[in-house]
Amino acid sequence: MPQPRKQHLIDTAYRLFNEHGYHATGIDLVLAESGVSKATLYKYFRSKEELILAVLQQRHEQQIALIQRTMEQARENAEPPALAIFDALDNWFRSEAFFGCNFINASAEYAQDDDAIHQLAARHKARVQQLIEDNLGALGEDKAPLAAQLSLLVDGAIVYAHTRGDKNAAKLAKKMAARLLVG
Amino acid sequence: MPQPRKQHLIDTAYRLFNEHGYHATGIDLVLAESGVSKATLYKYFRSKEELILAVLQQRHEQQIALIQRTMEQARENAEPPALAIFDALDNWFRSEAFFGCNFINASAEYAQDDDAIHQLAARHKARVQQLIEDNLGALGEDKAPLAAQLSLLVDGAIVYAHTRGDKNAAKLAKKMAARLLVG
DNA sequence: GCCTAGGTGAACAGATCTGTTCATGTCAAG
DNA sequence: CTTGACATGAACAGATCTGTTCACCTAGGC
Structure with missing residues (x-):
């Protein structure tokens, strides 16, 4: 399985960004909803902006x-x-x-x-x-x-x-x- | 002059909300750009949301x-x-x-x-x-x-x-x- | 001069934000 | 059993956010 957590982060962030917007959705909410740790997120994405770009x-x-x-x-x-x-x-x-x-x-x-x-x-x-x-x-x-x-x-x-x-x-x-x- | 500061806050907030968005524009930026004090803003508007609604x-x-x-x-x-x-x-x-x-x-x-x-x-x-x-x-x-x-x-x-x-x-x-x- | 209304500035509280670090845990391959 | 790769959880730093409070200032009316 190639990077299942990265994909899961993108999918979760996609849903939350849609429902609440980009600024209003904090990293912590994405982590809580996805069940992924913060260190893992910042391993795959250098910043929140990079996560947004990946979602888009x-x-x-x-x-x-x-x-x-x-x-x-x-x-x-x-x-x-x-x-x-x-x-x-x-x-x-x-x-x-x-x-x-x-x-x-x-x-x-x-x-x-x-x-x-x-x-x-x-x-x-x-x-x-x-x-x-x-x-x-x-x-x-x-x-x-x-x-x-x-x-x-x-x-x-x-x-x-x-x-x-x-x-x-x-x-x-x-x-x-x-x-x-x-x- | 009826409430010139209130109007000035609305005008400044209008410009900043347009340029940077609603969440991305902090109250402090509106105050700095308008030259109005925070106490005055919260005298005329009970919250940031109320300021947004007034602008709209x-x-x-x-x-x-x-x-x-x-x-x-x-x-x-x-x-x-x-x-x-x-x-x-x-x-x-x-x-x-x-x-x-x-x-x-x-x-x-x-x-x-x-x-x-x-x-x-x-x-x-x-x-x-x-x-x-x-x-x-x-x-x-x-x-x-x-x-x-x-x-x-x-x-x-x-x-x-x-x-x-x-x-x-x-x-x-x-x-x-x-x-x-x-x- | 004195009072009052309205505004300022600064400090403060408490929450939340992004991003970092690290000790610990887990699991599969050799 | 051991090693290594990967993920977790929790603490932390530092910034920024909304909103509150209060001592001080200033200008106009009496």
């Missing part, structure tokens, strides 16, 4: 994989891949563990754009947007701005759902996305 | 007033008031002091939906959406979902601009909004 990095990879799977499945069903993202959002909003997007929330807490955490969030969003663009199919040469608009809709839906506690945000955004795709 | 409440009133003014001016110029909001966003994104929306950021840091700060943010967003709905003009009976969609676009533009540092988000959102309004 893992979440980044999971999200990208989920989006790719969702789009692939949609293409098999002869549906527009870009629209399928909003169905995935809909599922997410209706799950118990929805406290907004990790990256948007991290951007909010680390608001300065030269902060490493803020920049990681920006890179994640750019990667998602690129993924959308790559899956637009044969839609003329204006793919880039269209992907940007769809990406903006994704962020809008997430924030709308979280701040207002309104789980219908994904459907709302999907209608707008569908309009964009018909040209 | 003031920001709420200012935002509502700005949106109303923007829409009124647009109507005088025979432009769609709902679209004018995105021009106001564009100005905001290009100003120096743009660190995202106070209410979205506060929602992110106080992620639990039963938190007083989270709820104040939700009420603000609902009020803005109501304002949009009231200014849709003669657009059939489906004003409510249209206002919700425009509100989602506003949030999307703000988050897009802040996380990615892309100031063109307002124009991107405005194009989508214009599409929605033509019916």
